[in-house]
Amino acid sequence: MATVKIILRKNYQKKDKSFPIVLRLTKNRKSKFLFTGEYILEKDWDETKGLARKCHPNSARLNNMLLKKLTEAHDIALEIESSQNKQSVSTIAKKILNEDDYDFFKSSEIFLANILRRKKFDQHYNQEKRLNIFEAFLGRKQLSFVDLDVKLLKRFEAYLLYERKVAPRTAINYLMLIRTVYNLARKEYHVDDRNYPFGKGKIQIKFPESEKFGLNTEEIKLLETESDLTVAQNNAVNTWLASFYFAGIRVGDILKLKCSDFKDDRLYYRMGKNKKIVSLAVPEKAKKLLHQYTSVQQHNNDLVFPYLKGTNLNDDKQVTIRVKTITRNLNRRLKIVAEKLGIEKKLTMHIARHSFGNIAGDKIPIQMLQKLYRHSSITTTVNYQSNFMHKETDDALEKVINF
Structure with missing residues (x-):
């Protein structure tokens, strides 16, 4: 028998120290967590009752909403359990979820909270800024995953390239971020894969070759x-x-x-x-x-x-x-x-690194450059230095046309 309980998901935390309130669906010792879209501080949460304490400013309204969701989830789980077909916890979760309750920006908040939890402050700064730009493009902070389709993403890519004048590689970084948040929602909240806008015949992430140059x-x-x-x-x-x-x-x-x-x-x-x-x-x-x-x-x-x-x-x-x-x-x-x-x-400042690579060119063995660059993999060094190693190709070109 599947059970449903309201809990705080304490491994996620927003910048204001609040935690997401989730429905925990359990069957055969396997659990899935269904995001309610609500956050609360730990001091305002009654762990035993699974409800907000009276000290929370909107405790009555919040608790009514949570109890309604809990009842609906119980009813759906009971209905599925009563049918002849055996259902996994993932299938039951998908039936309980309402697509309107799980939009892109709610998932992005969880994504950003995960980055903060790992203390990746530089990454958090960049990704939050990109999400704010996506929000400004849409003109709203609500976006269902049904509406996050290929057509919308192509419009956003064009906006980045031709209105914001970003580099093609930068535009790809935005699309990668959106895909990462979408994949988080697929995994955590069981968003339907049928609407997934990435992959063959849809939006494909292909990095353009980046042009690196340095001072001579x-x-x-x-x-x-x-x-x-x-x-x-x-x-x-x-x-x-x-x-x-x-x-x-x-x-x-x-x-x-x-x-x-x-x-x-x-x-x-x-x-x-x-x-x-x-x-x-x-x-x-x-x-x-x-x-x-x-x-x-x-x-x-x-x-x-x-x-x-x-x-x-x-x-x-x-x-x-x-x-x-x-x-x-x-x-x-x-x-x-x-x-x-x-x-x-x-x-x-970043061009200093490229300038060193440009002058190093073909002069220094690639293994030594790997040490100087502090690269973990020599493949990274080879790919990086290929932007500056031109002697062999230049000599080859000269041999062909110099007749």
């Missing part, structure tokens, strides 16, 4: 020798050069470097992206540049670059927000410097 040696020399810069512009250039000198350290890691990370002419730091420990020799150029900053610091725990000064480095969320703001400011100053020096390529 002459352009980097301009950055190294230019003196007619403001203090803010000079600091931005030095931050970029420090990243380049250490094989393209990501901006978040550069900003968190401390004087104590440098020992015996080596840099030791933990990568923010995959938590790997990295050790690199400090090149002579980097020594001269860093001396401008480390010589004025008072303690080993002082940051090399002062941008994150005053930020609680143990608060990952706060650091993530600050790094994004700082990066925007650095990129804005680098753009001004590029215009001043006549560098036509887009100059951003």
Whole structure:
């Protein structure tokens, strides 16, 4: 016999610390959780009764709604159990669910809560922003999965490409996010697969080849020798050069470097992206540049670059927000410097990594580049470096046409 109970799903939590109220359907020791669309703080929830406490401002109305859903679920489960055909817990769940109660944005809240629970603050920031843009495109924060079809997704893709002017790869990232949320709803809430808009003959996720480019040696020399810069512009250039000198350290890691990370002419730091420990020799150029900053610091725990000064480095969320703001400011100053020096390529902090790859080209064995880039897989290095390795193809082209 299937049983239905109202509970809090405590492994999901929103930013306001509330938990989703769900119906737990159990049969043969297998359970499914049916999302009600309601959230509540733990202090306002009576675990024994499975209802909101009287201290909740809308307890009467909320409890009436929950009891109604519980009764409806019991009735449907009993009706199915009374039939001749044996039904699994998943089948019963699908019968109980009403598509109107389980829309895309309710599922996206659970998706975002999962990211926060894993403390992936940078990912949460980006995905929440994309979902807000999708909501603004629709003009509402309700979207049933029945209405989330191929036609709507193609309209949204066109909106991204031709009105918001995003890159094709960025548009794919939006579609991937929507697919991820949809897949969560399929798994957790048993949304009907018949309306699924992704796959063969529908919306297919195909990543366009991304064009990576970097500065060449002459352009980097301009950055190294230019003196007619403001203090803010000079600091931005030095931050970029420090990243380049250490094989393209990501901006978040550069900003968190401390004087104590440098020992015996080596840099030791933990990568923010995959938590790997990295050790690199400090090149002579980097020594001269860093001396401008480390010589004025008072303690080993002082940051090399002062941008994150005053930020609680143990608060990952706060650091993530600050790094994004700082990066925007650095990129804005680098753009001004590029215009001043006549560098036509887009100059951003991330381009430091591409510039190292561009100059490395075919000169360094791929296994060594894997170590310098801190890639877990050599395949990643091969795919990344293929953007900058042109010698063999250039020589081949020359041999054919030079007659």
